[in-house]
Amino acid sequence: MPGTLRVVATPIGNLEDLSPRAARTLREADLVLAEDTRHTGRLLAHIDSDAPQRSLHEHNERDRIAEVLELLADDREVALVSDAGTPGVSDPGYRLVAACVEAGLRVEAVPGPSALLAALVTSGLPTDRVAFDGFLPRKGRARRQRLAELAEERRTFVLFISPHRAEADLTDLAAALGDDRPAALARELTKRHEETTHGTLADLVGHVAAGVKGELTCVVAGAPQGPGPRLDDAALVERVREVMATGSTKKEAIAVVARAAGRPKRDVYQAVVDAGS
Secondary structure, three states: OOEEEEEEOEOOOOOOHHOHHHHHHHHHHHHHEEOOOOOOHHHHOOOOOOOEEEOOOOOHHHHHHHHHHHHHOOOOOOOEOOEEEEEOOOOOHHHHHHHHHOOEEEEEEEEEOHHHHHHHHHHOOOOOOOOOOOOOOOHHHHHHHHHHHHOOOOOEEEEOOOOHHHHHHHHHHHHOOOOOOOOEEEOOOOOOOOEEEEEEHHHHHHHOOOOOOOOEEEEEEEOOOOOOOOOHHHHHHHHHHHHHOOOOOOHHHHHHHHHHHHOOOHHHHHHHHHOOO
């Protein structure tokens, strides 16, 4: 009988969050696939596991697949972990799991810590309909397009943010979605200096302006269901300028602002023309 690939969630900070089932799985595995074997080695030592490790990260995942499928076909038990949290969620693992499913091999989840869920349930924002959007693209058209899509997203959504890009990401989100969009920023979840800051996107920009350290997860309220207060022409023009400041062209900015304001693009365009912008 073929073996099983077990996708094991590991602590995102506090080692006490490793479940007994996860610890047993990591002790009994024939092989542990780790994003960083040094990092996971410390976790394995903590639970007295001497299971052998092999690296599986974003640069070698494709090359590892055939080897792992062969091991599983040979009745080996393989555990997949990332550096923290649940593998495959903005971490390596998706391609391997997809290959196992396609090959008809058994895949099990050993659930546990998740920064996405921890941030969501402490955000104070609606949790009945939620979207996860990973990291924003770093630049260019892909980034502008993603921001435009998020401006229309009706569900609460969750993003991961790198500390060194926090001010830029939050500033661009505020420009595209509006300064007053409710949001929460969770930092260092489950660790000693854990904190969650609640407010608007503008508040969060101010919070990180002096610099911020640690892992960040941002939860943002979805776009209002109905039309908000009607913006006058001056406000529309100002919003267009804010969106253009993120790198969008005038045409792209007009489209973003029109969608967010629930106004025809021609109205926003005319306001920009009348203002001489």
